[in-house]
Amino acid sequence: MHARTWLSVFSLPLVTAFTLPVLQQGTPPKAAAKPGGRPVPQDPLAGLSDIQDVLALVQQNYVDAPDMEKVVSGGVQAVLERSHPLNAYLSAEDLRLPDPGPAEAGLTVMKRGNLYATVLAVVPGGPAAKAGIQAGDVIRKVDGDSVGRLSSWALERRLRGEEGSTLDLYRYSNATGDLAKTTLHRQRLAAAPATLKQGVGATLLTLPDLAPGRAEELKKLLASVDRSHTLVLDLRQCAKGSMEEAAAVAGLLGAKETFGTLQEAGKPDRPVAVIGSGTPFARLALLMGRSSLGASEVLATCLKKGGAKVFGEKTLGLGVERSRFPLKQGGAVELVSRRWLGAGGEKLDRQGVAPDQVLRLADADDALTKVLAALQAPPPAAKPDAKPVAKAS
Secondary structure, X not given: OOHHHHHHHHHHHXXXXXXXXXXXXXXXXXXXXXXXXXXXXXXXXXXHHHHHHHHHHHHHHOOOOOOHHHHHHHHHHHHHHHHOOOOEEEOHHHHOOOOOOOEXXXXXXXXXXXXXXXXXXXXXXXHHHHOOOOOOOEEEEEOOEEHXXXXXXXXXXXXXXXXXOEXXXXXXXXXXXXXXXXXXXXXXXXXXXXXEEEEOOEEEEEOOOEOOOHHHHHHHHOOOOOOOOEEEEEOOOOOOEOHHHHHHHHHHOOOOOEEEEEEEOOOOOEEEEOOOOOOOOOEEEEEEOOOOOOHHHHHHHHHHHOOOEEEEOOOOOOOEEEEEEEOOOOOEEEEEEEEEEOOOOOEHHHHOOOOOEEOOOOOOOOHHHHHHHHHHOOOOOXXXXXXXXXXXX
C-alpha cells in the first residue's frame, strides 16, 4: 500500500485525539474556548507534515518491509497514552470482537509507561486475592504478551473471560520484589454487600463500591443506627462506581450543596450538587487507601469539606471519566474526556485525597477501634519557630 494511503489511516485517529469536535459536530476546531472554559490549542495539527515524512521513510528504507499496520496503530496508541494511560485506540477489528465473557480476575490495573501495569485494587475473595496478588504489584505480561503492547482497553478485556478460564500473569510482588508467573481462574463475582459493625457509641460502615443502588441499600442499613453516634465510613476497597451514586450517598450522610465540579474541554466548569438530603451523624470519619479510586475520592472530598476527618493512606488519584468517539474508517478512540474536582477544588487526578492523619492498618487490625483512638488523640503540638521574633523596643 502506498505511503500516502497509510498516512491517511494514521492521520485520522491522530487528528481525532486532538480535535474531537470535528468528528462529533462536523465543524472545524475553534481557536478559543467557550466563555469560562479552558483554552483550546491554537494549532493541534502542527507537526503533521513531519509524520508524513517519517511514515514514508519507515516504509521505503527498511531492509525488510515493515508491517505498516502495526507501525501506524502503535504510533496512534503511543500518542494517546502520552495524554493519559487510560486512552486507547480501537481498530474496526477490535470493535467486532465478541464479549470476552462474564467472569473476572478480580483486580483493577492501570498501565504505567510502555512496559508494565500497576495493580490498583484487588477484590476481596476474588481470583487475584486468592492468588496473593496485592495492590501495588506490577504486571509485566498477560498470557505471555507484554503489557506494553496492549492498550488499556485491550488489557481490561484480557482480565475477563468465560467462567473457569485461566489467566497467566507475570508479576513483580510489591511485598517481596520477586518475579513469578501466577495463574488465575476467572469467576463470576457477586456484588459484595455493604456491612455494619457496631461499637460503643460508634458504627463502622464498610462500602465495597458505589454501584447503582448503593444509596438505597445504605438508607435501609442505617435506618436503625443512632445518628448521635460516630460513623466511620470505610472506603479502602471502594474502587468502582458512579459519580451519581456517590452524590446520593453524600446526601444521605448529610452533605450539603456541592458534591464536586465536572470539567470538560472547551466547556465551563460545572458544579454538581449532592443528591437528596439526610440527617448528618454527630461525628463522621473516613478510612481511605490506595484502592479508594474515582467516585469514592470525590465522595471523600465532599464529606471532608463538611467536617469529616480522613484517616488512612493517600489515594492514587483517578477522578476521571472516559468517552468513546467513533472514527470514520470504522474504528474508535476511548479518551479521558472528563475530570472531577473535589468539593474543595482538589484536582483529584493529580493529587488524590490526602488523609488528615496517616493510619496504616493490617488485615487483622480492628479498624473501628483504631480510628476511634485516633479521633480521641490530641492533635500534634505545633513545632516552635526556628527563630524567635524580636520584640519591639
